[in-house]
Amino acid sequence: MRYTILLHYPELMAAGELDEAAIEQGQAAFHRYAADLSAAGVLISAEVLAPSSSTTTVTAIDDDFRIQDGPFADTKEQLGGTFVIDVADLDAALAWAKQAPSAQWGPTEVRPGATHWAGDSWV
């Protein structure tokens, strides 16, 4: 089954609250995590997002679109990255989610995929 692991955490780095050593440590942890997922043959894709201060939200209003500075929901924890994995079941997905470096700093969501685009159709 395909699951997307959604990492939510407070944006300490963007807020300038992390020193150089902590940032390097975090990057090394994310490198190890992705390498482990890849070595286990379960990784489909991995994406770490830029801070939510750089995001732009598009909302349909009447016949037009409103373009807004900032995230859709302004919360303390922001979506910071996604890992799409293919594993046997929820227990396997949860085991990987617990190993995500950010799981120590914020909630990690494990969501099954309903369908995904492959080639020229949804499967």
Added chain:
Amino acid sequence: MKPVSDEVRAAADRAARTSYGRLLALLAAPTRDIPLAEDSLADAFEQALHTWAEHGIPNNPEAWLLTVARNRQRDVFKSAAHRTSTDLEEGSAVTDLDAIDPDAIPDKRLELLFACAHPAIAPEVRTPLMLHTVLGFEAAQIAEAFGVPAVTMAQRLVRAKKRIRTAGIPFTIPGRADMPSRLAFVLEAIYGAYTIDWESLSADPDPLESLAAESLYLAVTVAALLEIEPEAWALAALIALSSSRAPARYVDGVFVPFDAHDPARWDPALIVEGEAYLRRAHGLGMPRGRFQLEAAIQSVHCDRRRTGVTDRTALAALYRALVEVAPTAGARQALAAVEVAAGLRRE
């Protein structure tokens, strides 16, 4: 014809439910699709009514039901409507079922129990889901026991069953590392089935039909299937020992407080049964868990039947240990009360 006694009827109900749970668990395990397994099994039972009436009951009724239900499941998988919403993994599940020898049907009820009490299932629906799938109780019966409208309970069960499939909750027995926490959820859910009925137990004219008896049956089933888990045996002991006092809780329809019970009214067979489970739990030689301590407390109480007195010093020691392991408000209150009664603490 002789009228069927309540005991015989209860035994027949139990046998039917055991079969139901075993077959449902087996049919649902590979696909995690409980509603489809339920539908297939319902079809098989209905077909049995007609076929068995005409041709007699087959030698192995469970194998017959399994085969018919399995064919029904396969038909659904083959149908175009289902093909678009199913993946290869589910398709191969039918092949898994084919590999099962109907004469040696494996017991997958434990896997089903672990799915029902999975941490990803809301705690309040775990006990109802367990009663519904493993024991085959209707949503309306469970709703009555939990004091909620039948429609509400039916909706909760439908949601939970759907969630097992869509979230990918596995039908597996957890490994050693996860076992303690995951087993605790299963035991909690079974204990939940016992406690909801506790108040009405003695008012029930036929305790065999009560959920207390069913929860004991589930606890023993889990303990026997896992073999070496002391807390599972301890829960069976706790329920058996607590249930033994049911006949003394009401005398002529009047509630009797526990201290005023006439121990002669307690059920000696359940006490013997409970003590045997408790010895088995202790014999597994691990640090005593919550249910072992609670069962030991009930054992001390039950010993009043033999000695005529309650060993309050032993009770106080057990409650102190219980407060260490499971520091609930109830355990602390009970400890305080027992220490006062034992003269170990001033009121």
